[in-house]
Amino acid sequence: MAFSDASLTALRVFREVAERGTLTAAAAALGYTQSAVSRQIASLERAAGAPLLERRHDGVRLTSAGQIVVRRAAGVIDALDATARELAGLPGEQGTVRLGWFPTAGADLLPRALAALRRTYPAITVLSREGGTPALVRALRAGTLDLALVASAPPFRPPDTETPALAVRVMTERGLCVAVPATHPLARGDYVDVADLRGQQWIAGSGDDRVMGVWPGLDERPEIVHTARDWLAKLRLVAAGCGITTVPGSLDAVVPPEVRVLAVRGGPGEQRRVLLAHLPRPLSDAAERVAAALRDAAVSA
Structure with missing residues (x-):
């Protein structure tokens, strides 16, 4: 079986797996069963004559051959989609x-x-x-x-x-700050001493980002009272007096008026x-x- 015989469906499935990082996540995104995704990947590997994915306990990783295929597949899929739009009389996507x-x-x-x-x-x-x-x-x-x-x-x-x-370009580098309710005792000054963060109640991230929202390097086990994935939800919880959270300094301009964003001193700088x-x-x-x-x-x- 030559690679030229690989189906467009298999290429789309493979690209989704590469992006999602697991067969399960790709199947859910595509509305397929995991076994259907596995069959498409197997057919593509037969056509390529080489393994395209390295199966690991935490998901999948592209092999060298897989990196080549996913790069080329993206171009093929995008070109075919653009052709379909033009044939349908829709504007192209130049730019x-x-x-x-x-x-x-x-x-x-x-x-x-x-x-x-x-x-x-x-x-x-x-x-x-x-x-x-x-x-x-x-x-x-x-x-x-x-x-x-x-x-x-x-x-x-x-x-x-x-x-x-x-390739990476640094857009900005700023210190990590804490967001506290405007009525909180810590809000009385222009900054917070790192020692004053001990014993506070924290609003953290959820899932894999659970530690986000807690000041790094605390010398105690933090008391996390709320978890939220959405940053607006975190800030609204802070505004309601439900706890404090970490924020990048760039959020200062968009926080609710009931919230103060303060720099932290007295410890190692936490740059982001x-x-x-x-x-x-x-x-x-x-x-x-x-x-x-x-x-x-x-x-x-």
């Missing part, structure tokens, strides 16, 4: 950029960048979606995103360990970077303009 972003980037940085882009380059269409940094990195590798805003914490390692390394990541190849003109708009918005924040 379209697919952008991923981690949750807090959508609160301020992303809207300001897109508003500026509409004023300067109204012909560029940006299709964006939110996700956690690991999922966004997988989407870049799978070719379903052109650019991704991802978060990075010390020691600022690369977004993943795959080769070739992703916003990175713009993409595959290590030249970007299209449209993607470069989106990148420039994001950089300008980050610098002006």
Whole structure:
């Protein structure tokens, strides 16, 4: 069986698996059974004559052959989809950029960048979606995103360990802060001493991001009273006096009036970077303009 005989369905399934990181997640996204996904992957591997996925306890990882296939598959699928749109009489997508972003980037940085882009380059269409940094990195590798805003914490390692390394640009670097109710005793000053964070009640993230929202390196087991995936929900809980949470300094401009965002002193600096990541190849003109708009918005924040 030659690889040219691989079906479009198998390529779509493979790209979804590469992006989602597990067969189960890909099956759920596509509305397939896991066995159907496995059959499509098996047929593609037979056509390729090599394993495309390394099965691990925490999901799957692309082999060298798999990286080649997913990169080429993305181009084939996008070209066929564009052809279908043209045949249907729909406008083409020249100037379209697919952008991923981690949750807090959508609160301020992303809207300001897109508003500026509409004023300067109204012909560029940006299709964006939110996700956690690991999922966004997988989407870049799978070719379903052109650019991704991802978060990075010390020691600022690369977004993943795959080769070739992703290209990254530092958009901004700022200190981590805490958000407290305006009526909280900690809100009386302009900053918080790290020692004053002991014994506080915390609002943390949920799922894999459960520790997010708790100050790093506390010398005690934190008391987590609420968990929430959504940052707006976290801030509204803070405003209601239900606890405190960590936030990047960039959120200061969009917090509710009942919340104060304070710097933390008295301990090691907790810096956070916003990175713009993409595959290590030249970007299209449209993607470069989106990148420039994001950089300008980050610098002006």
